[in-house]
Amino acid sequence: MENLYALMDTLLPFEVFRFSFMKNAFLAVLLLTPLLGLLGTMAVNHQMAFFSDALGHSAITGIGLGILLGLRSDLMAMLIFGVVWAVLICLIKQSGSASTDTIISVFSSTSIAAGLLILARGGKFARYSSLLIGDILAVTPEDLLSLAIALPLGVILWAAMYNQLLLTSVSPSLARSRGIHTRLVEGAFVVLVAVAVMLAIRWVGVLLINALLILPAAAGRNLARNSRQHAVFSVLIALFSGILGLILAYHQDTSAGASIVLVAAACYALSLLLRRWRK
């Protein structure tokens, strides 16, 4: 890690990266935002923005259940519950028993209520309030290691399922006629999104995680003409928002997560203008 810090000092000789917590935050941004940018492209195209929002909310319940069950790691509790929650939403959505937004809304509000019920017992919710806004400046070298493993794994899985998921998003029945197991592919995608969201939520916060997943992809979509451009623009905008947001937060002494999301929102606004101008 020391070697990496020394390399960063050489390559990025700026005041903002003088502190190791800023170096860690910068590395976390480099590892997290590309994955969220990539997954966001399909979340946006698949009209799943609300779904990933509900997943973010489920983190509260995950931690609450983790405490009740005596799990040591909050991350593990969030991951397990997030994956189970995502699969449940997916299964009920596929059963076609109600409209997708209704199902997601039910799950979203249920998970917030259940999480609050558990975490607010005895007036102790303040202890967990950091979960709502996140703190990317608290990233440790151990966290970076887990992110460094998650990023390539996530990208490999994403690459393996992308074409099948693309065909499924265009027409499930067409995809099935071509031998694609659409339920499995959709299930694998929601699990991947759940894992990425849970990995990022401690740094970005429940309230903002969805914006980081959706905004870069939505902005990229305004600029892109094909799938490749969509992925490239989305990843670049996610990286740009992450780095600029972090630097702005340092200089303004404010929340890094909020700054990152606001930069992404500005990128989205700009992309809308560019899109109109191009038309």
Add this chain to the structure above:
Amino acid sequence: MPLHRCALCHIDLDQVSVRRGGQLLLQDVSMHIHCGQLTVLIGQNGAGKTTLIRALLGEIPHGGAIRHVDSAGRDLAHLTTGYVPQHLSFDPEMPLTVTDFLASAFSRRPVWTGIRKSVRARVAEALADVNAAGLGDTPLGRCSGGELQRVLLALALHPAPDLLVLDEPVSGVDRNGLKMFLDTVTHLKETRHMAILLVSHDLRLVREYADHVVLLDKNVLAQGQPEAVFSSPAFESVFGTGAEKTVPPRPDVLLPEMLLTDTPPAHGGAAHVHTARESEAPQPDVLLPEAPSAHGDAAHTHAAREGEKSRPAAGLSRIARITSSPRSKASAAPAADPGAEKEADR
């Protein structure tokens, strides 16, 4: 229902039934979808057309059997099905070009990482095959209804299917677009000899293009050649009295009628073609499930073969059939034997 056998392979649906939530959606549907033929499913909304397609595609559980068999009824290799859905459920603003879309099915490499030259070439070839060359860089959401249908057809043809299932859109494609699509389908039928099942709502085009029509309302009410089905009592009961007369007969079957008014043919196959005028007479080649047959299966088999003879030669393109001289067509029609030609094709 008795069914005639051709000398070729076919998809054999034997008493296919679908039940869902206590409701019977399809009951004992028996039919053959022959290779080298355009079989068209017609019926009112809710008649079970889409359910039958879903059963064929293996999307829903069904009773009875669906088999891909040769002329002797022996099972053939796994049935490869190409499918053109009625509509797509995608977001039209999605940044997805036609090439992206087809490449995602033709290659395992994720299209966001780029598309290999060889895959691009395959996509271009597939599009050219369905008269859609030049659409490669068009966003899928910007394609017109007709263009989208041809793009979906290009996809359905790779890998080459034994059975091509086409669910015609109810809206979004004008008649010219549909005609162009059906011309392409007809060309494919004649050059690639695949079995084609089309669900259509445009009875006029059905009459013009179909080789075999199946009238469905939970079960098969009538099946046979278009003229026969259109003039059957079952057709009238489903679409209303006089409905048949609102649908102009296909151009090629007008020919004998025209000849009757000028110089009636002394004999030959043309006389077997059912025209609108003949529709009031009993139709021997309409296969009515409930109609008792004094001669049993043999009578139906004979009737179906008689019907085969009346059809112009397979292998001629539909455009050629419509635009060629009526007299030359009339003299060619009786001599044509599609069964023999198909045998030769094999």
